[in-house]
Amino acid sequence: MTDQAVAPGSVTGVVPDTNGRMPRRRAARSSGAVARVGWGIAGVMALLALWEAYKLLGPADGVTVGGDGSAGSGVILLPRTHDRAMPHVWDMVARLFQPTSGAETSPLLVSVLEAAGTTLGLAAAGWVIGVVVGGILGIAMQRWRLVEWGLLPWIVVSQIVPLIAFAPVVNALGSQIDRAGVFPWPQWFSVALIASYLAFFPVAVGTLRGLESPDALHRDLFHTQSAGWWQTLVHLRLPAAVPHLLPALRLAAASAVVGAVVAEVSIGLRGGIGRMLIQLAGQASSDPAAPWAPTFGTVAIGLVAAAGVALIGVTLHRFRRGEETR
Amino acid sequence: MNAARLPSWLRVAAPVAVGLLGIALWFAYVASGTAPRMLPDPLAIANEFADRTPLVAEAAAVTGTNALLGLVAGSVAAVALAALATTWRPVDGMTAPLIAALAVVPIVALTPILNTMFGASSQFGRQAVAGIAAFVPVFVNTLRGLQQTRPVQRDLFRATAANGAQTFRLLTLPTALPYLLTGVRVAASLAVISALVAEYFGGPADGIGTAIATYAKSGRAALAWAFVAGGIAIGLVFFLVTSLLERVVSRRLGAGGPPA
Amino acid sequence: MTTPTTPAVHAAGIGKVFPSASGEVTTLTGVDLEVAAGEFVSLIGTSGCGKSTLLRLIADLDTATSGDLTVFGKTARRARLDQDYGIAFQQAGLLPWRTVAANIALPLELHRWSRPTREARVTELADLVGLSDFVARYPDQLSGGMQQRVAIARSLAASPQLLLMDEPFGALDEMTRERLQTELARIASETGAAVVFVTHSIPEAVFLSDRVVVMSPRPGRITDVIDTTPGRARDEALRESPEYFARVTAVREALHGTPLQRANER
Numbered sequence A: 001m002t003d004q005a006v007a008p009g010s011v012t013g014v015v016p017d018t019n020g021r022m023p024r025r026r027a028a029r030s031s032g033a034v035a036r037v038g039w040g041i042a043g044v045m046a047l048l049a050l051w052e053a054y055k056l057l058g059p060a061d062g063v064t065v066g067g068d069g070s071a072g073s074g075v076i077l078l079p080r081t082h083d084r085a086m087p088h089v090w091d092m093v094a095r096l097f098q099p100t101s102g103a104e105t106s107p108l109l110v111s112v113l114e115a116a117g118t119t120l121g122l123a124a125a126g127w128v129i130g131v132v133v134g135g136i137l138g139i140a141m142q143r144w145r146l147v148e149w150g151l152l153p154w155i156v157v158s159q160i161v162p163l164i165a166f167a168p169v170v171n172a173l174g175s176q177i178d179r180a181g182v183f184p185w186p187q188w189f190s191v192a193l194i195a196s197y198l199a200f201f202p203v204a205v206g207t208l209r210g211l212e213s214p215d216a217l218h219r220d221l222f223h224t225q226s227a228g229w230w231q232t233l234v235h236l237r238l239p240a241a242v243p244h245l246l247p248a249l250r251l252a253a254a255s256a257v258v259g260a261v262v263a264e265v266s267i268g269l270r271g272g273i274g275r276m277l278i279q280l281a282g283q284a285s286s287d288p289a290a291p292w293a294p295t296f297g298t299v300a301i302g303l304v305a306a307a308g309v310a311l312i313g314v315t316l317h318r319f320r321r322g323e324e325t326r
Numbered sequence B: 001m002n003a004a005r006l007p008s009w010l011r012v013a014a015p016v017a018v019g020l021l022g023i024a025l026w027f028a029y030v031a032s033g034t035a036p037r038m039l040p041d042p043l044a045i046a047n048e049f050a051d052r053t054p055l056v057a058e059a060a061a062v063t064g065t066n067a068l069l070g071l072v073a074g075s076v077a078a079v080a081l082a083a084l085a086t087t088w089r090p091v092d093g094m095t096a097p098l099i100a101a102l103a104v105v106p107i108v109a110l111t112p113i114l115n116t117m118f119g120a121s122s123q124f125g126r127q128a129v130a131g132i133a134a135f136v137p138v139f140v141n142t143l144r145g146l147q148q149t150r151p152v153q154r155d156l157f158r159a160t161a162a163n164g165a166q167t168f169r170l171l172t173l174p175t176a177l178p179y180l181l182t183g184v185r186v187a188a189s190l191a192v193i194s195a196l197v198a199e200y201f202g203g204p205a206d207g208i209g210t211a212i213a214t215y216a217k218s219g220r221a222a223l224a225w226a227f228v229a230g231g232i233a234i235g236l237v238f239f240l241v242t243s244l245l246e247r248v249v250s251r252r253l254g255a256g257g258p259p260a
Numbered sequence C: 001m002t003t004p005t006t007p008a009v010h011a012a013g014i015g016k017v018f019p020s021a022s023g024e025v026t027t028l029t030g031v032d033l034e035v036a037a038g039e040f041v042s043l044i045g046t047s048g049c050g051k052s053t054l055l056r057l058i059a060d061l062d063t064a065t066s067g068d069l070t071v072f073g074k075t076a077r078r079a080r081l082d083q084d085y086g087i088a089f090q091q092a093g094l095l096p097w098r099t100v101a102a103n104i105a106l107p108l109e110l111h112r113w114s115r116p117t118r119e120a121r122v123t124e125l126a127d128l129v130g131l132s133d134f135v136a137r138y139p140d141q142l143s144g145g146m147q148q149r150v151a152i153a154r155s156l157a158a159s160p161q162l163l164l165m166d167e168p169f170g171a172l173d174e175m176t177r178e179r180l181q182t183e184l185a186r187i188a189s190e191t192g193a194a195v196v197f198v199t200h201s202i203p204e205a206v207f208l209s210d211r212v213v214v215m216s217p218r219p220g221r222i223t224d225v226i227d228t229t230p231g232r233a234r235d236e237a238l239r240e241s242p243e244y245f246a247r248v249t250a251v252r253e254a255l256h257g258t259p260l261q262r263a264n265e266r
Helices: A026-057 A089-096 A108-143 A145-160 A163-180 A187-211 A216-224 A229-267 A273-282 A292-315 B010-031 B042-051 B053-087 B089-104 B107-118 B124-146 B151-159 B164-201 B208-217 B221-253 C051-058 C076-081 C100-104 C106-110 C115-128 C144-155 C174-191 C202-208 C236-240 C242-256
Strands: A063-065 A075-078 C009-020 C023-035 C040-045 C066-071 C085-088 C162-166 C194-199 C211-216 C221-227
Touching: A026 A089, A026 B089, A089 A108, A089 A292, A108 A145, A108 A187, A108 A229, A108 A273, A108 A292, A145 A187, A145 B010, A145 B221, A163 A187, A163 A229, A163 B164, A163 B208, A163 B221, A187 A229, A216 A229, A216 C085, A229 A273, A229 A292, A229 B089, A229 B107, A229 B164, A229 C106, A273 A292, A273 B107, A273 B164, A292 B089, A292 B107, B010 B042, B042 B053, B042 B221, B053 B089, B053 B124, B053 B164, B053 B208, B053 B221, B089 B124, B107 B124, B107 B164, B124 B164, B151 B164, B164 B208, B164 B221, B208 B221, C009 C051, C023 C051, C023 C221, C040 C051, C040 C202, C040 C242, C051 C066, C051 C162, C051 C194, C066 C076, C085 C144, C100 C106, C100 C115, C100 C144, C106 C115, C115 C144, C144 C174, C174 C202, C174 C236, C194 C202, C202 C236, C202 C242, C211 C242, C221 C242, C236 C242
Parallel strands: C040 C194, C040 C211, C085 C162, C162 C194
Antiparallel strands: A063 A075, C009 C023, C009 C066, C211 C221
16 A cells, blocks of 8 residues: 555655655656656556457456366466456446436446545545544654654554454444444444544654654754744754655555445445445346446545645645655 | 653663553453443453464464465566566556556455456455555565666676676666565555455455454454454564565665665 | 953863763863954864864854853853854755745744844845845755855854854865855955854865864864964955965964975975
8 A cells, every 4th residue: 555665674654765866857747747647548548458358368267277167166367258257348337327226216427426425525534533643643752752662663563463453343332332322423433433543553654754854954953043842843844744744644545545445344334335335246246347336436536535635745845845756 | 852861771661561551441441341342351352362263263364375375476466567667668657657546546445346256255356455455565666676776886787798687686686675575574464454354345254354344243342353363463473574584685685775 | 242352152171072882982172262253263173173073062062071161151052042153064954845035034934033024134145145036946956055155144144243164165166165265254254253164174274264273183172273364355366375375384284293395495
């Protein structure tokens, strides 16, 4: 879930790569962006072409290794090319415009967009909570070395272990609390909470890394200005933290989306895209192209979330001068 | 605030203290009677774990195997594609946006589709998801590692008339190896997490994730948590092994980071 | 309040010892130095002689382990809190996300000057260092010499009566270096500030200073003080004058510890 290289030997976090190289100029960057989009489209086209080519040329029963022909034996290396297992690309697209279920319902595309919107909203809520909590924790860890020593190892460990395993338990916990009347705990809150739980860890680490990134020269400079901790935080550490924070925010957004979808699946949240994924997959034998719609929807949610963070990055571009573009 | 003033044993003592405090608070919360039934005390969980170890181990084996197969397959594919991408720019151009997109979308959401394609009784869907999740960090890090040779070093090899294969074997590969292993370390945790989470999306009724979901739903709290502990154990094992590998190789190569 | 007779820096018996893995390192010992108000003093010596350490002590970036140090009659810490000095390092240390104007204004912002006063002062300073046309640029758009000029402007922002400079021209090429030396000499005389200037370069020290303090290492101490007050203005012609060359030789001899044999004396 990281799209930036991690420095060898570092336990977490990404390193903005400056290495003393000169930053690329603005003009090159925008024409580069157009070229990259073009290549991306070419890549997607290539994937689609690969899909259809396999359907056309691949063995009808797929490739199974070590089986005796009965269902479920052996290791399936390549799928069957039947339309039920692998619908045509155009079938997937066409299905989007057909009714969701039964003649009176809205097109599948609309249902998917609604569900995706719901999930995106929950993921966004989780992301905001996670970012706020993670940011505060990061600042606290920078301020007091003891807090960093006490908490950071646990934060690092939590990024390694499958925390998401807690999802079913959190939901069960939440519904118990709700039924006990302690305070209202609607189902969607469990989703947002799980999403925020996944989002807050990379933000805490990224914030700490970024706040500690200014070198001795700059710290000495502020010391000579007799600037206090708060002034140094606002004028030096926070601006310097931006290049470290943005990858963390992106990772947090991706984590929040995963958390939201997984939470929805364990909870069976109505109106969310997770539930739609499971439902339509269950009907896949009669409606093979349908499960692809919420899958594309989920992909779209991830991309929109990343685009949102990229937008934040654009507004903060002043603090990213000198950052490597790749 | 000054690290110089804090004794260094606190580095170890502080997180241990926090951990112990957390467990103490947990015990207290459960003992107070206000905790929901879904949150048993740590002792009950430990007991269940001890009683049901074979059950947990069996589930862990399934999830762990899926994660391992995914990690290996994903890493191999990633290294191959990264090598290809550094050699031919069109490959690099096409894959870069796709990998960037892959890094931000929930890969586990592909599980239902994969289960349909490969059959719901197959573990392949989960292995594929773990593989794709592992692919991304290994690809990104290997690609970066293959580009880390410095111009002065490349000039040296050129001046001594080394051919492409020699330059690759003696310069590019040793430079890239630490980055590759870092990518594998990151990928290991992702593979475990993905293999586990994929179980929530369907497929055969085995594995740690399915067990957690089943027992949580049926209200057997301590058992569900015991399986959670099993999942954490797998994650730690994968992390420790790949970290060790990374450290050993980096030390032998004398490398370990970008040049200062 | 500082009276005209209060020395900018008064150091008596200054010593600095650093603990290290292999025991203690005596970086400075028995340093006695007085810098009068408005005087330009250079510290020169080989690596490890403690010149940068002495500067850091004056700047209150470190504390002396022994001896007495006052800046304008106050403790170094008080002088720092009162912002009595400005400092420039070898790397310009500009904040990459701020324009030239914002970088120069940094000390003023930190001390809460009002915006109109800040902007007026920035214009003045940019003019002083010859960068009026570049105030809206970002550091990555400037050359090394220009970045250093911004750093110098920043160090002058609060009109300090003492400038501390740690090899500010060390990372620049010779031509830019000579140009900036002339500018610094002009700025120092225009503002009347005292300057403590650490350098590796003998010609630079002689050109800029009223006195050159020669230091040597192990342990770091002052071995000689050479008077280099020029009898004339500090301009390009000074670099060609016989007195200049004589003083350069004097400093070189002091650094080497032995008199040198000149070519025409063999």
